[in-house]
Amino acid sequence: MINFQYLRAASAEKALSLLAKDKQARFIAGGTNLVDLMKKGVMSPEKLIDINRLPQREIFLRNDVIHIGALATNAAVADHPLVNEKLPLLAMALKKGASAQLRNMATVGGNMMQRTRCGYFYDIAMPCNKRSPGSGCAAREGYNRMHAIFGQSENCIAVHPSDMCVALAALDAVVVIGQTKGERRIAFADFHRLPGNTPELDNNLKSNEIILGLEVPLNGFGHRVQYLKVRDRTSYAFALVSVAAALDMDAGKVRKVRLAMGGVAHKPWRLTETETFLQGRELTDDLIREAASRSVLNARAYKHNNFKVRMAAESIIQALTDARQQS
Numbered sequence: 040m041i042n043f044q045y046l047r048a049a050s051a052e053k054a055l056s057l058l059a060k061d062k063q064a065r066f067i068a069g070g071t072n073l074v075d076l077m078k079k080g081v082m083s084p085e086k087l088i089d090i091n092r093l094p095q096r097e098i099f100l101r102n103d104v105i106h107i108g109a110l111a112t113n114a115a116v117a118d119h120p121l122v123n124e125k126l127p128l129l130a131m132a133l134k135k136g137a138s139a140q141l142r143n144m145a146t147v148g149g150n151m152m153q154r155t156r157c158g159y160f161y162d163i164a165m166p167c168n169k170r171s172p173g174s175g176c177a178a179r180e181g182y183n184r185m186h187a188i189f190g191q192s193e194n195c196i197a198v199h200p201s202d203m204c205v206a207l208a209a210l211d212a213v214v215v216i217g218q219t220k221g222e223r224r225i226a227f228a229d230f231h232r233l234p235g236n237t238p239e240l241d242n243n244l245k246s247n248e249i250i251l252g253l254e255v256p257l258n259g260f261g262h263r264v265q266y267l268k269v270r271d272r273t274s275y276a277f278a279l280v281s282v283a284a285a286l287d288m289d290a291g292k293v294r295k296v297r298l299a300m301g302g303v304a305h306k307p308w309r310l311t312e313t314e315t316f317l318q319g320r321e322l323t324d325d326l327i328r329e330a331a332s333r334s335v336l337n338a339r340a341y342k343h344n345n346f347k348v349r350m351a352a353e354s355i356i357q358a359l360t361d362a363r364q365q366s
C-alpha cells in the first residue's frame with residue numbers, strides 16, 4: 040500500500056474543490072471497497088478526501104419521492120421505516136448484501152461506485168482491461184464462473200457486484216450528482232455502463248463530480264415485490280444471479296411490472312422487453328415461464344458460467360411467482 044495524504048471535507052462544495060485541485064484524488068466514504076483495492080495495489084490514489092462529514096445522510100419523503108443521501112449507510116437505508124413501508128424491494132436487496140458489519144459502514148454512494156469482484160481485476164499480475172486498459176481480458180479464457188452472460192464485450196466480461204443497485208434500477212430511481220457549479224440528475228438505469236471499448240469506466244460519473252443522493256419515486260410497488268439472490272453461501276457472498284421483481288396488479292392482470300437482474304452483466308440488467316411483454320396480461324404460470332425464456336434468449340455464456348443461463352430463467356420464474364403471491 041502506498042503512502043497517501045488524508046483530507047476531510049464537511050460539505051460537497053469543499054469536497055469538490057479539493058478534488059478539482061488533484062484529479063488523482065479519490066473520495067473515501069465507508070472505505071469497505073476502496074481500502075481493499077488500495078491494499079492489493081489495484082488502486083493507488085495519493086490523496087483521499089474523507090466525505091463522511093457531509094450532511095447528505097438524510098432519508099425523507101417529499102412530493103411522492105423518497106430522497107436518500109449518498110452518505111446514508113446501507114444499514115440505515117435498509118432499516119428505515121419509510122423504506123421498509125414504501126420501498127420494500129430496496130430494503131430486501133440491501134439486507135441480502137454483504138454482512139451486518141459491512142452494511143453499517145458501507146454508504147449508498149460507495150455501493151454505487153464499488154468495483155467489480157472479477158478475480159483478474161484484483162490480481163495485479165494478470166492482464167485486465169478494466170484495471171490496465173489495453174492489457175487484455177484474462178477472464179474470457181480463464182476461470183469465468185462468476186462472469187457476465189449479458190452485455191459483455193471482447194474487452195471485459197466482468198459483472199457489477201451490487202445488490203442495492205439492482206433494486207434501484209428496477210424502481211426507476213434517479214441519481215443526484217453534484218458539480219462545482221450546481222447539480223445534474225441521471226436515471227439510475229443510465230448511471231452504470233456496459234464495458235464496450237472502455238471497460239475502465241464503470242459508470243457515467245465524471246471525474247470532477249460527486250454523488251449527492253438518490254430520488255426514488257413512489258410508483259405503486261409497495262407490496263408485490265421480491266428480491267431473489269442466488270449465491271454460494273447465504274451470507275457474505277456476491278450474487279451468482281439475482282432478480283428484483285415488482286408488480287402492480289389489477290384483477291390478476293399486470294398493470295405495471297419492473298424486472299432487473301444482478302450478477303449477470305457489467306451493470307444492473309433491466310429487462311425492459313420482458314416488462315413490455317407482460318404488461319396488461321394475466322400473470323399465469325405459463326406466461327411467467329414464457330417471459331423467463333424470452334429474457335435469456337440473448338444470453339452468451341463462457342466455459343464455466345453456462346449454468347447461469349438456466350439459473351437466470353429459473354430465478355425470474357421464482358421471483359415473479361413470489362411477488363405475485365404477496366398481497
Ligand SMILES: Cc1cc2nc3c(=O)[nH]c(=O)nc-3n(C[C@H](O)[C@H](O)[C@H](O)COP(=O)(O)OP(=O)(O)OC[C@H]3O[C@@H](n4cnc5c(N)ncnc54)[C@H](O)[C@@H]3O)c2cc1C
Nearest residue numbers: 068069070071072073136137146148149150152201202250
Ligand atoms: C466481504 C465483502 C462482501 C460484500 N458483499 C456484498 C454483497 O453481497 N452485495 C453488495 O452489494 N455489496 C457487497 N459488498 C460491497 C459493499 O457493499 C461495498 O464495499 C460498499 O457498498 C462500498 O461502500 P463504501 O461507502 O464503503 O465505499 P468506499 O470503499 O468508501 O468507496 C468506494 C468507491 O466509491 C467512491 N465514492 C464513495 N462515495 C462517493 C460519492 N458520494 N460520490 C462519488 N464517489 C464516491 C470512492 O471514491 C471509491 O472509489 C461486499 C464487500 C465486502 C468487503
